[in-house]
Amino acid sequence: MTERSPLARPFPALPTIEGVTPRIARARYKEWDRCDLTYVALSEGTAVAGVFTRNVCSSTEVELGRESAAGGRARALIVNAGNSNAFTGYRGREAVDQIRTQVAAHLGCSIDEVFVSSTGVIGVPLPQDKARAGVDAALTAAPCTWEQAAETIGTTDTFAKGATTSAIVDGRTVRLAGIIKGSGMIAPDMATMLGYVFTDVAIEPALLQQMLDTCNRASFSCITVDGDTSTSDTVLVFATGKAGNAPLRTMDDPGADAFLSALDDICGQLAKLVVRDGEGARKFIEIAVSGAASDESARRVGLSIANSPLVKTAIAGEDANWGRVVMAVGKAGEPADRDRLAIRFGDIWVAKDGLAVESYDETPVADHLRGGEIRIGVDLGLGDGKATVWTCDLTHGYISINADYRS
Amino acid sequence: MTERSPLARPFPALPTIEGVTPRIARARYKEWDRCDLTYVALSEGTAVAGVFTRNVCSSTEVELGRESAAGGRARALIVNAGNSNAFTGYRGREAVDQIRTQVAAHLGCSIDEVFVSSTGVIGVPLPQDKARAGVDAALTAAPCTWEQAAETIGTTDTFAKGATTSAIVDGRTVRLAGIIKGSGMIAPDMATMLGYVFTDVAIEPALLQQMLDTCNRASFSCITVDGDTSTSDTVLVFATGKAGNAPLRTMDDPGADAFLSALDDICGQLAKLVVRDGEGARKFIEIAVSGAASDESARRVGLSIANSPLVKTAIAGEDANWGRVVMAVGKAGEPADRDRLAIRFGDIWVAKDGLAVESYDETPVADHLRGGEIRIGVDLGLGDGKATVWTCDLTHGYISINADYRS
Numbered sequence: 144m145t146e147r148s149p150l151a152r153p154f155p156a157l158p159t160i161e162g163v164t165p166r167i168a169r170a171r172y173k174e175w176d177r178c179d180l181t182y183v184a185l186s187e188g189t190a191v192a193g194v195f196t197r198n199v200c201s202s203t204e205v206e207l208g209r210e211s212a213a214g215g216r217a218r219a220l221i222v223n224a225g226n227s228n229a230f231t232g233y234r235g236r237e238a239v240d241q242i243r244t245q246v247a248a249h250l251g252c253s254i255d256e257v258f259v260s261s262t263g264v265i266g267v268p269l270p271q272d273k274a275r276a277g278v279d280a281a282l283t284a285a286p287c288t289w290e291q292a293a294e295t296i297g298t299t300d301t302f303a304k305g306a307t308t309s310a311i312v313d314g315r316t317v318r319l320a321g322i323i324k325g326s327g328m329i330a331p332d333m334a335t336m337l338g339y340v341f342t343d344v345a346i347e348p349a350l351l352q353q354m355l356d357t358c359n360r361a362s363f364s365c366i367t368v369d370g371d372t373s374t375s376d377t378v379l380v381f382a383t384g385k386a387g388n389a390p391l392r393t394m395d396d397p398g399a400d401a402f403l404s405a406l407d408d409i410c411g412q413l414a415k416l417v418v419r420d421g422e423g424a425r426k427f428i429e430i431a432v433s434g435a436a437s438d439e440s441a442r443r444v445g446l447s448i449a450n451s452p453l454v455k456t457a458i459a460g461e462d463a464n465w466g467r468v469v470m471a472v473g474k475a476g477e478p479a480d481r482d483r484l485a486i487r488f489g490d491i492w493v494a495k496d497g498l499a500v501e502s503y504d505e506t507p508v509a510d511h512l513r514g515g516e517i518r519i520g521v522d523l524g525l526g527d528g529k530a531t532v533w534t535c536d537l538t539h540g541y542i543s544i545n546a547d548y549r550s
Numbered sequence: 551m552t553e554r555s556p557l558a559r560p561f562p563a564l565p566t567i568e569g570v571t572p573r574i575a576r577a578r579y580k581e582w583d584r585c586d587l588t589y590v591a592l593s594e595g596t597a598v599a600g601v602f603t604r605n606v607c608s609s610t611e612v613e614l615g616r617e618s619a620a621g622g623r624a625r626a627l628i629v630n631a632g633n634s635n636a637f638t639g640y641r642g643r644e645a646v647d648q649i650r651t652q653v654a655a656h657l658g659c660s661i662d663e664v665f666v667s668s669t670g671v672i673g674v675p676l677p678q679d680k681a682r683a684g685v686d687a688a689l690t691a692a693p694c695t696w697e698q699a700a701e702t703i704g705t706t707d708t709f710a711k712g713a714t715t716s717a718i719v720d721g722r723t724v725r726l727a728g729i730i731k732g733s734g735m736i737a738p739d740m741a742t743m744l745g746y747v748f749t750d751v752a753i754e755p756a757l758l759q760q761m762l763d764t765c766n767r768a769s770f771s772c773i774t775v776d777g778d779t780s781t782s783d784t785v786l787v788f789a790t791g792k793a794g795n796a797p798l799r800t801m802d803d804p805g806a807d808a809f810l811s812a813l814d815d816i817c818g819q820l821a822k823l824v825v826r827d828g829e830g831a832r833k834f835i836e837i838a839v840s841g842a843a844s845d846e847s848a849r850r851v852g853l854s855i856a857n858s859p860l861v862k863t864a865i866a867g868e869d870a871n872w873g874r875v876v877m878a879v880g881k882a883g884e885p886a887d888r889d890r891l892a893i894r895f896g897d898i899w900v901a902k903d904g905l906a907v908e909s910y911d912e913t914p915v916a917d918h919l920r921g922g923e924i925r926i927g928v929d930l931g932l933g934d935g936k937a938t939v940w941t942c943d944l945t946h947g948y949i950s951i952n953a954d955y956r957s
Contacts, residue, residue: 200880200888230876230888232905265873266906369859370777371874372881452776452859453952460953466672467778469637473607474779481607481637498639499673538953542946545860546867 148326150419150427150515150535151302157289157320158307160341162186162383165292166284170277172225172263172270178295180274182281183220183339184250189383191217191258192352194359196376202229203236204259207243208377211255215348217381218256219246221278222296222337224324226269228261229374234268241271242278249282260337260377262324263298293322296337299544300326300420306412310344310405312398313388317344319405323413326368326420336417338363338378340409344402345384346391353394354403355380355410362410365442365532368421369541370450380406418533423540426458428517428533434485435528436478445532447475448521455537461512463505465494472521483524488512492520555733557826557834557922557942558709564696564727565714567748569593569790572699573691577684579632579670579677585702587681588629589688590746591657596790598624598665599759601766603783609636610643611666614650615784618662622755624788625663626653628685629703629744630676631731635668636781638675645676649685656689667744667784669731670705700729703744706951707733707827713819717751717812719805720795724751726812730820733775733827743824745770745785747816751809752791753798760801761810762787762817769817772849772939775828776948777857787813825940830947833865835924835940841892842935843885852939854882855928862944868919870912872901879928890931895919899927 163185170180193212195205211217221242228235239261243254250257261269287295293303306321325336355378363378384390391399419427430448435441448454451471457464465486472479482497489511493503511517517536570592574585600619602612618624628649635642646668650661657664668676694702700710713728732743762785770785791797798806826834837855842848855861858878864871872893879886889904896918900910918924924943 197883198877198880199883199886200876200891227873230873230891230901230904230906232889232903234905265876266901371858371860371877374877374880451778452948453778456949456952459949462953466634466637469607469672470605470778470781473605473781476604476606479606482639484607484637494637494673496639497637499637537949539946539949541859542863542866542944542949545863546869546945 146301148301148420148424150424152416152419154290154293154303154305155307157305158318160318160320160383161343161385162189163341164286165289166281167287167291167295168277168281168284170223170273172223172273179224180277180281181222181292181295185218185381186383186385187218189217189381190215190346190348190351191379191381192348192355193377193379194355196373198372198374200230200374202227202261202375203239204228204261205375205377207239208258211258214255216256217258218250218252219258220339220379221246221257221259223261223269223274224296224298225263226261226267227263227265227375228269229265231266231268238269238271238274242274245275245278258379260375262337262375265374289320289322296322297324299422300324302420304413304416304420306409306416308405308408310401312344312391312402315386315388317342317386317388317402319409321409321413323417325417326422336376338413340380342382343386344382344391345386345388346382350391350393351380351382354406357403358407358410361407362414365530366414366418367446367449367534368418415533418535421535422544423538424535425538426515426517426536428458428519428535429531430519430521431531432521433529434523434525436526437528438530440477441528441530442532444472444475444477444521444523445530447471449532449534452537455534458517459536459538463488463493463508463512468519468521478525479523480525485522485524487520489518553708555708555827555831557831559823559826561697561700561710561712562714564712565725567725567727567790568750568792569596570748570788571693572696573688574694574698574702575684575687575691577630577680579630579680586631587684587688588699588702590627592625592788593790593792594625596624596788597622597753597755597758598786598788599755599762600784600786601762603780605779605781607637607781609634609668609782610646611635611668612782612784614646615665618665621662623663624665625657625659627746627786628653628664628666630668630681631703631705632670633668633674633676634670634672634782635676636672638673641675645678645681648678649681652682652685665786667782669744669782672781696727696729703729704731706829707731709827711820711823711827713816713823715812715815717808719751719793719798719809722793722795724749724793724795724809726816728816728820730824732824733829743783745820747787749789750793751789751798752793752795753789757798757800758787758789761813764810765814765817768814769821772937773821773825774853774856774941775825822940825942828942829951830945831942832945833922833924833943835865835926835942836938837926837928838938839928840936841930841932843933844935845937847884848935848937849939851879851882851884851928851930852937854878856939856941859944862941865924866943866945870895870900870915870919875926875928885932886930887932892929892931894927896925
């Protein structure tokens with residue numbers, strides 16, 4: 144890992160999730176001295192739901208994952224780090240099939256219950272010999288910690304990312320533990336990342352998918368680092384049912400709302416951790432848009448601001464350049480009225496009704512912009528739509544990482 | 551001006567256009583020792599056409615320019631540099647009205663025949679006293695050269711930009727001279743820039759507008775520096791009719807196609823000059839997309855590649871990272887098939903049919919990427935749609951310029 148992001152958070156204490164056992168191994172996909180293959184065994188009857196990149200050039204892993212998630216059941220997850228296996232044609236497909244066959248034979252399950260993700264360089268087929276040996280080692284390895292698994296799925300990440308929460312469902316405490324990787328090529332629908340949530344709740348796959356779709360809209364689809372969308376983005380939620388609650392089948396079941404809230408919480412935590420590891424990031428930026436024609440319109444305006452290189456460099460330069468925010472609102476193509484727009488940095492409104500606020504107090508604004516946690520507020524003055532999106536500043540670090548990286 | 555772009559072109563010899571007289575003056579909109587107000591007088595009967603930013607938070611100048619261009623007639627152009635007068639409410643409007651009234655009184659024309667553009671900082675009303683004194687000085691100044699006018703409309707530009715061409719229409723030689731400014735906040739629909747073309751052709755305003763719309767689609771709407779769209783973008787074409795040709799009224803008139811071709815030529819020249827002055831640019835990038843479902847689809851795919859920070863940093867790093875090009879094709883949301891995609895750098899195809907070309911010759915690719923003029927080709931293998939777009943690399947220079955700039 145390179146220099147740790149100044150916005151990093153410590154890895155939290157994650158609970159054991161009954162029915163979930165993570166293991167790691169060295170497949171040596173790259174010439175490095177670290178584990179790069181993660182295997183998570185899931186107990187029989189585990190429900191699964193997934194959301195995947197909308198990049199139309201998606202990887203084999205994404206295509207197969209989308210198909211398998213529709214089946215609703217999972218027994219294993221394999222994550223390869225260092226090689227994304229994307230854009231590798233039939234040879235990439237063969238490598239994934241080999242892994243699924245190998246794991247399914249070990250567990251005595253269907254290959255459709257084995258989920259595979261790969262992350263790293265595009266265009267080089269995943270080497271089948273390394274994958275076979277790595278999977279062999281992982282299948283028989285001792286269980287590892289969540290932090291070790293989070294480190295092993297990482298590539299250019301500068302810190303291991305995990306989150307946890309819990310809920311009371313049907314009188315039982317259900318636990319959620321999540322890990323995620325990603326630091327560049329991050330844009331919504333989905334962000335460029337691999338994220339996994341494990342929970343012991345008992346739930347029908349269709350409801351789990353419905354809940355994940357809902358949570359995704361306000362979390363992974365509301366973050367951006369550079370507006371670039373990976374061909375491999377994947378978020379999977381696995382529910383073992385070991386908590387012993389009466390299985391959740393519809394949103395009307397008691398406890399369904401509590402679990403949805405917990406899933407929403409952990410998705411938001413994980414999404415924000417990815418932004419905190421944005422390539423070259425020195426400042427974490429929250430952009431709250433209100434007064435829009437609709438929530439979706441607010442989200443688009445927010446992402447237009449969050450993806451604007453001129454806004455992101457202004458924040459890097461600690462400059463309260465609200466003119467660039469106006470520009471980014473206007474280029475979103477959403478309903479907006481120049482003369483109703485209001486903009487704040489931190490808690491200080493610097494522009495209102497289409498004009499600079501005369502003699503606003505610049506001291507708290509400058510103080511706020513010197514910090515590492517920046518809040519920008521934009522009120523469009525049109526309707527009730529609102530959304531919050533998260534991004535980071537654009538710095539020399541981003542250029543160094545991405546202009547020096549070799550494929 | 552800051553350090554001259556390494557991609558700069560020398561200012562060409564522009565012809566005098568009969569009926570067009572440029573003049574410059576010091577309004578001192580900023581504390582600088584340079585001319586910052588340009589006045590171009592146009593003979594009676596001059597036709598005008600315009601295209602303007604699609605940013606919905608556009609400036610007063612853009613709103614009024616759009617209205618006046620619909621009238622089809624022009625007698626004067628005023629360009630203010632150093633203050634964009636955007637997002638300044640009624641006071642900004644008053645400043646523009648004052649300028650239009652002042653110039654119209656001097657020329658004895660309608661205020662709708664006076665076109666005003668302003669470029670620079672957003673959010674500060676154009677100071678009326680400085681504008682009045684500057685316009686007074688310009689109205690009575692000696693005529694200046696095109697190069698002086700091109701320098702005077704510039705702000706963060708590092709070199710003066712001009713272009714010329716000619717055509718034979720109705721047996722007469724018609725001449726076109728153009729100047730343009732812009733180097734950041736550049737994205738299509740329109741690019742962030744102010745561009746002006748002057749010609750002596752006789753043409754009806756409606757046809758001139760139709761031609762400009764056509765030419766704009768393949769020029770100003772096909773360039774991008776950072777994907778950010780200014781609130782002030784404007785391109786105007788003024789035709790004095792002094793060439794003496796029978797006025798062009800429809801595309802069927804003899805010579806109309808020749809003039810369209812010349813206008814297309816000069817618009818393309820001017821658009822590419824803006825990219826050559828892209829903030830921090832070290833490499834000029836031409837992206838040719840073919841095999842798309844339609845020309846418009848090809849343009850969108852091209853702009854998705856051209857706006858990708860990961861592609862732009864890869865080129866800055868002289869890295870033939872075609873995986874990032876695949877990613878950018880896929881995120882465009884246009885029809886594409888991963889397994890039909892072909893990508894070349896320079897003249898060497900590095901990926902075909904969804905796979906890396908085995909053992910392609912890396913030497914000419916590396917040589918090409920070390921140069922300043924980069925060509926990327928993408929064939930989608932789907933249809934006949936094609937488009938070419940232009941951008942520049944993303945470098946530390948862009949970050950330095952935009953994180954250090956103060957509004």
